[in-house]
Amino acid sequence: MKTTTFSKSRVATAVSMVLLSGISLPLMAQDSMTSDDNAEPKIEIIQVKGIRGSLARSMDVKRESYGVMDAISAEEMGKFPDTNLAESLQRITGVSVSRVNGEGSQITVRGFGPSFNLITLNGRQMPGTGYTRSYNLENLSSEGVSALEVYKTARADKPSGGLGATVNIVTSKPLNSPGQKFAVMGRGLHDSSNEAGKDVTPEFAAVYSNTFADDRFGAAFSFSHSRRDFQIQQANIQGWQANVPLPNLDSQYVVDRRPVGADGLPIGNHFFPKDMNYSIADFQRERTNGQLTFQYAATDDLTFTLDYTGSRTLTGTNSIGWGIWNEFGGNINAYELDKNGTAVFADISGNDGSFTANRDTTEVKAASIGFNMAWQLTDDFKLSFDFHDSNNKTDNGVDKGLGSAGQVILGSDRLRTKIYDYRNGEIPQAYVLWRNGTRELLPSEIDSNFSQFIHSPGETEIKQYQLDGTWFNSRFKIPLVSVKGGIARTDQTMGGTNAWSGLRGGPGFNPSFTFIFPDGMFTRRDTGNFLDQFKGGGRDLVSNYYYTYSFDEAVARQMAYLTEALLGTDAYVPDAYFNGLTGASSVGEVTDSLYLQSAWEFEVANLPVQLNAGVRYERTDVTSTVRQRVERQVNWESESEWIMQYEEGGEDNYAQFTGKHNVLLPSIDLRVDLTDELVSRFSIGKTISRAPLGDLAGGRSLTGSPKPGSRSGSQGNTNLLPYESTNLDLSLEYYYAPGSYAAVGYFYKSVDNFISRGLTTTTIPGLHDILDGPRYREAVAQIIARGEQADTTAIYQQMLANGHGDANNKISPTSQDPLIVWSITEPKNTDRKKVQGVEVAWQHLLGETGFGFGVNATFVNGDVEFDRDSLVQQAPLEGISDSANLQLFYEQYGWSVKLTYAWRDSYLIGVGQGQGSSDNPPQFAKAYGQWDMSVNYDVTDNFTVFFEGINLTNETEQGYGRYEEQFLFARQYGPRYTLGARYRF
Helix, strand or coil: CCCCCCCCCHHHHHHHHHHCCCCCCCEEEEEECCCCCCCCCEEEEECCCHHHHHHHHHHHHHHHCCCCEEEEECCECCECCCCEHHHHHCCCCCEEEEEECCEEEEEEECCECHHHEEEEECCEECCCCCCCCCCCHHHCECCCEEEEEEECCCCCCCCCCCCCEEEEEEECCHHHCCCCEEEEEEEEEEECCCCCCCCCEEEEEEEEEEEECCCCEEEEEEEEEEEEEEEEEEEECCCEEECCCCCCCCHHHEEECCCECCCCCECCCCEEECEEEEEEEEEEEEEEEEEEEEEEEEECCEEEEEEEEEEEEEEEEEEEEEEEECCCCCCEEEEEECCCCEEEEEEECCCEEEEEEEEEEEEEEEEEEEEEEEEEEECCEEEEEEEEEEEEEEECECCCCCCCEEEEEEEECCEEEEEEECCCCCCCEEEEEECCCCCCCCHHHCEEEEEEEEECCEEEEEEEEEEEEEEECCCCCCCEEEEEEEEEEEEEEEEEEEEECCCECCCCCCHHHHHHCCHHHCEEEECCCCCCCCCCCHHHCCCCEEEECCHHHHHHHHHHHHHCCCCCCCCCCHHHHCCCEEEEEEEEEEEEEEEEEEEEEEEECCEEEEEEEEEEEEEEEEEEEEECCCEEEEEEEECCEEEEEECCCCCCCEEEEEEEEEEEEEEEEEEEECCCCEEEEEEEEEEEECCCHHHHCCCEEECCCCCCCCCEEEECCCCCCCEEEEEEEEEEEEEEECCEEEEEEEEEEEEECCEEEEEEEECCCCCECCCCCHHHHHHHHHHHHCCCCCCHHHHHHHHHHCCCECCCCCECCCCCCCECCEEEEEEEECCCEEEEEEEEEEEEECCCCCEEEEEEEEEEEECCCCCCCCCCCCCCCCCCCCEEEEEEEEEECCEEEEEEEEEECCEEEEECCCCCCCCCCEEEECCEEEEEEEEEEECCCCEEEEEEEECCCCCCEEEECCCCCCEEEEEECCCEEEEEEEEEC
16 A cells, blocks of 8 residues: 655645734735745735635634634734624534523534533633533633634544533734734723613723744733623513412313313323513623733743733622512412413412512632743654643622622512413513502502522632643654644632521511501502513503612611611621521532544545544542531421521531542544545544533532422532543535635534433421421311412411411421422433534635625434423433524725624523422523624724624514423513724734
């Protein structure tokens, strides 16, 4: 067999180096060939900026890579295609985004959600936010980013964790682009949703890069600061309860469209909503980012790099909400069920209607410091060492007046009945028939239920050490090009605490206390502009009013009642709200890894072939420390509130849990150039995603508010194995013109060790249940004997009348009551599942016209869907959906105009609802599509003005449970517009 050794020319090497590096990322071309093989080739540097240059560079990176890989590069220094990195990534085939506050936040790749994708910064694993591994991309600005690399197939030299993909954020390096460069940008943002903040908020950024001492020293700096004031309008249901007891009602009060069996009885499950709420939240968010990089080329062969990346995001929220709370059983007066058993109409007595105020100020601070040494020891051997220490801190207690996130619930339980109606429109209607004979509660009738304050700070830290060596084969006449190997240690810790005030000033409404809140404290509002983008919203809401009030005044008056002395709004002491720590946990994860990777080039049937083969081995040790609280009893403290009581003095009761696992991850990438324009690829390998950090936290916890139907708890598992996927990729790519190509690819993933929430029902000695105990049944019998309805309010009041409450109207359990039956969920590794899909992409530049377009789509399916008709615990794949993107642009004569559309089909957000059944019902998002636009005009070669429009058609988000009739949320944001200028010199 004839073998040929391939080696890249200096020009090709230079092209690859430039495409993957630096700020300006110029295209390079050889000016002319020289007859002297030993002479340095002449190279012409052609600066190609803007959309066309970015697309051309990204295409060339894709073409020259091993395996399946996509990239996005900066259009010029300090200017990325989108101001939000997540929204830039959704332009890549197979990538779709999930949104938070109307902005792209986390990515789904090929149907695998955020927890299955690894985000790295310059090749370094980054810590997630909170108790997740998911990195929120909206917290990192794009000004200091030169490229985004998306690796969809396995690579032995990449950190593990990206089962869907590994996304590498590449920041600017001064020695990769010598000389002085400086750019500044300023813009004003108008968010059309804003009501409480400023109509126009500022954003400014600066990027600087320079080299000194004959390009031996380099420094790069970027800084950005932005503020956004906006409002979110929302309707939501916290959860759906399956198979609640249905009372025997006259047929005139019941419509049941479920199929019936031979016995004439309905077949299948039925579901009722736990609540129905509406809310308006005003946000103020400030984001500050900074990056600093120093480089020193000690010799031509030895370079040191020191870099720092820091970000701080501060988000303040004030919201007002209103709605109803439901319990079931004897409370149901009438109902209508559709063919799936979902209640689309319900008349329910008892419980309450309320007006809730919330305040939360959350700070997310992230910092990463890194050191890198790259040493070309010989012409054939390169060595590099890399270290970084990165952390991510989240704190919801930075409000100086609260030191926590606070909630005040005011309202009344003096109602006749509550109505839920979702038979028409996109928004369910919910209203209350009050005892005053109207559908409107008067300010003089508003009482306090309770206030609560929660402080739950957390931190994730990663320390990573990596040593790599690469040997280039220039001596042996074999097809081997290079061998690369390395060892690494990644030490990741995640921890947090939780402090809860308990229910202050309650729970339970007492009409004799309405004097605490004067009528003048409340302002009546109508719903004319509320959710007016939805059919059934705005003025069409049946309950077309709500009250707003001052959060500070409500808290002060509530505290005044408790302390019998009116406190000023700034006088109360935050620490006095808390009863010490109510929870604390930490997870430590140490991973040692080593890898070996080889690159080969040869010919088969005169076709150039490139082969990359490697293997990676990792061993991980997990340690979890959890504060265990000892539960004492559950009290019934008001008609709607059941509260857990704990033993005193449990602060030092900690337990430790351990686990370990190891993985072997082989990978092979094969590329064949069928012609100069046609490239084919075949890849096979294994990738993993580790279990969510929160699932690895051992110990058991029970809900602190175990209402009927919500007697639930959770338990961690430090021995969870990672998801392991065996992957197959086939693709064909046609590069038919500069900047233009078409591609089609097929992928298949067989994923083992899927994690399911196993459900166990159990009783715990000493925790007795007042519900259905002898005193409870006695009260029910007494109410029925009087010919009255035995709803929860009546039962609670009857038990108090029977003398079963204390001085504070709290009913405690006795040993005569049965034990509470708890539904405990624990994550467990289960079966294997398969996912497959097709990706298509077409990018075309229309010659010299300045016009061009890019379009791509991904179609994915597998045996990972949620079975909506089953109440059995399931382990589906979150985030799987089809997606498509369109980009139209014109760039010529100083103009750069881009119109983009991103579409994502309906998908599973996750399993579990806030107040749902113990069977962990699902949350689905409806299909969503969004149009964005940007217009840039170069006034001079150095000065550009621009306009951007986000969500131009005011698209809204909607979500549902098992079926679309099980409404979960509807959210309205509004378009955003920016006007700004950029100067380069």
